[in-house]
Each structure stands twice: as C-alpha cells, then as structure tokens.
Amino acid sequence: MKKVAVLLAGGSGKRMGSALPKQFLTIGDKPIIQHSIEAFEKHDNIDEICIVIHADYHSEINELISKYNYSKVRYVLSGGKERSDSSLAAINAYEREQNVYLIFHDAVRPFVSSRIINDVISELQSGKSVAVAIPTTDTIFCLTQDETIESVPNRNLLRRAQTPQAFSYKVIKRAYDIAMADENFVATDDCGVVLKYLPKEAIHIVEGDESNIKITFEQDLLQGAQIADKK
Ligand SMILES: Nc1ccn([C@@H]2O[C@H](COP(=O)(O)OP(=O)(O)OP(=O)(O)O)[C@@H](O)[C@H]2O)c(=O)n1
Numbered sequence: 277m278k279k280v281a282v283l284l285a286g287g288s289g290k291r292m293g294s295a296l297p298k299q300f301l302t303i304g305d306k307p308i309i310q311h312s313i314e315a316f317e318k319h320d321n322i323d324e325i326c327i328v329i330h331a332d333y334h335s336e337i338n339e340l341i342s343k344y345n346y347s348k349v350r351y352v353l354s355g356g357k358e359r360s361d362s363s364l365a366a367i368n369a370y371e372r373e374q375n376v377y378l379i380f381h382d383a384v385r386p387f388v389s390s391r392i393i394n395d396v397i398s399e400l401q402s403g404k405s406v407a408v409a410i411p412t413t414d415t416i417f418c419l420t421q422d423e424t425i426e427s428v429p430n431r432n433l434l435r436r437a438q439t440p441q442a443f444s445y446k447v448i449k450r451a452y453d454i455a456m457a458d459e460n461f462v463a464t465d466d467c468g469v470v471l472k473y474l475p476k477e478a479i480h481i482v483e484g485d486e487s488n489i490k491i492t493f494e495q496d497l498l499q500g501a502q503i504a505d506k507k
C-alpha cells in the first residue's frame with residue numbers, strides 16, 4: 277500500500293503570538309514546515325506527501341514547493357477550523373484511492389527522525405494502527421474540575437503523545453465517519469478519534485524522541501534552534 281505523509285499545517289499558531297503562522301517561522305536555515313517536508317521527501321519509504329495548509333497561505337507553500345522542487349508533494353489542501361477538520365480534508369482527498377496508509381504529522385514537529393518514520397511504517401505494514409510517544413519523567417496529576425488532585429496515575433503506563441499518528445485509510449475513514457455523526461465531537465489528535473469511535477482498534481506505540489518537539493510557544497524556537505544546530 278502507498279505510504280502517504282499528511283503534513284498538518286492548517287493552524288494559525290495563536291499561542292506563538294506571531295503575525296505569521298509558526299509553521300513559516302525560521303529555525304536554523306529554513307522555515308519549520310520546510311524541515312518537516314524534507315524529513316518525508318528524503319525518506320525512501322514515503323511515497324507521497326499531502327500538505328494541509330491554512331487557507332490564507334497557499335501562495336507561500338506553493339512558492340516553497342516549486343522553489344525546492346519537492347517531487348513527492350501531490351496535494352496541497354486547505355485546512356479547517358480545528359486540527360480534526362484538517363485531518364478530514366486529507367482523508368477526503370484519498371476517498372478514490374483508499375488503498376493507502378495515512379501518516380499524520382504535525383508540520384510544527386520539524387525534527388521527526390528517519391528512525392521514527394521507519395518504525396511507524398514497519399508497524400503499519402504489519403497491520404497495526406500506530407502512535408508515537410515518549411515516557412514522562414514527571415509524575416502526572418489528574419485533576420477534578422475544582423483543580424484539586426483526583427488521582428496520580430501509574431507513571432509507567434503514561435506516555436507523552438507526539439506525531440506521526442498513522443492508520444490505514446479504511447480505519448481512519450471509519451473512525452471519522454462515526455465521529456462526524458456525533459454532535460459533541462471534539463478531538464485534539466487522530467488517535468483520540470480512533471480510540472473513541474473504534475474502541476476495538478488497538479493503537480500501538482512507537483518510541484518517539486525528545487528532539488521530536490512541537491513548536492508551540494516562543495521559547496520552543498530556542499530549543500528548536502539548538503536541535504537544528506546539532507543535526
Ligand atoms: N485547524 C488546524 C489546527 C492545527 N493544525 C495543525 O496541527 C498541528 C498541531 O497544532 P498546534 O500546535 O495546536 O498548532 P496551531 O493550531 O497553529 O496553534 P495554536 O493552538 O497555538 O493556535 C500544527 O502543525 C497545526 O498547523 C491544522 O492543521 N489545522
């Protein structure tokens with residue numbers, strides 16, 4: 277089956293607070309989204325790239341793609357209001373093919389490694405749905421609504437979610453079809469959608485790494501620059 281990297285870049289980066297969406301800010305020598313495109317463009321096991329971009333930024337991304345001649349980019353789609361709307365735009369684009377794996381990645385995680393992508397693909401090819409995550413070194417508190425501690429979950433069973441999150445087309449399409457019929461639907465990631473609406477579908481964990489950070493706040497740019505320096 278074809279392996280498609282879906283780069284989610286439809287957000288506006290409110291928490292970063294810059295006029296330009298954070299995926300276009302520069303780390304090291306290139307925009308964040310360019311690091312992410314290249315991680316998949318250069319990867320031998322990725323067949324195709326689908327970029328989901330904020331509707332107001334098509335010209336910026338098209339300029340980048342033609343300047344560097346990224347040959348694997350097949351689609352540039354407009355994202356939606358929520359991350360899940362952007363994922364759905366990609367799922368809909370593959371409706372006619374179906375025989376694909378969709379590997380969803382936050383475009384603002386520019387340092388995803390080749391090892392992570394390899395591990396994700398190898399799990400997909402053995403028929404699994406896949407998430408990338410790392411152990412937590414902090415103890416995590418679960419709170420009540422009034423912000424007192426409700427529970428302290430066993431840390432050995434806790435992981436911090438990263439991306440990629442990857443599924444066969446059929447699995448992710450089925451999960452979103454059910455989700456779209458739920459008027460209370462809300463999700464921060466694609467694993468959450470599969471877990472809630474296809475509870476029998478096991479999602480297997482591939483170990484992420486500390487460099488696979490999500491650029492969210494201004495201070496993350498500094499950490500990103502340090503990671504870029506070491507590459
Ligand atoms: N409607 C949206 C919202 C988010 N994303 C993408 O999902 C990834 C992770 O989201 P996040 O870090 O929350 O990005 P933003 O939504 O841009 O940030 P913020 O929440 O601070 O506005 C980003 O690559 C972002 O562009 C998307 O494709 N479509």
Ligand SMILES: C[C@](O)(CO)[C@H](O)COP(=O)(O)O
Pocket residue numbers: 359382436437438439464465466490492
């Ligand atoms: C998918 C994700 O990156 C996993 O950590 C995260 O949930 C995205 O959340 P955000 O609210 O869009 O930052």
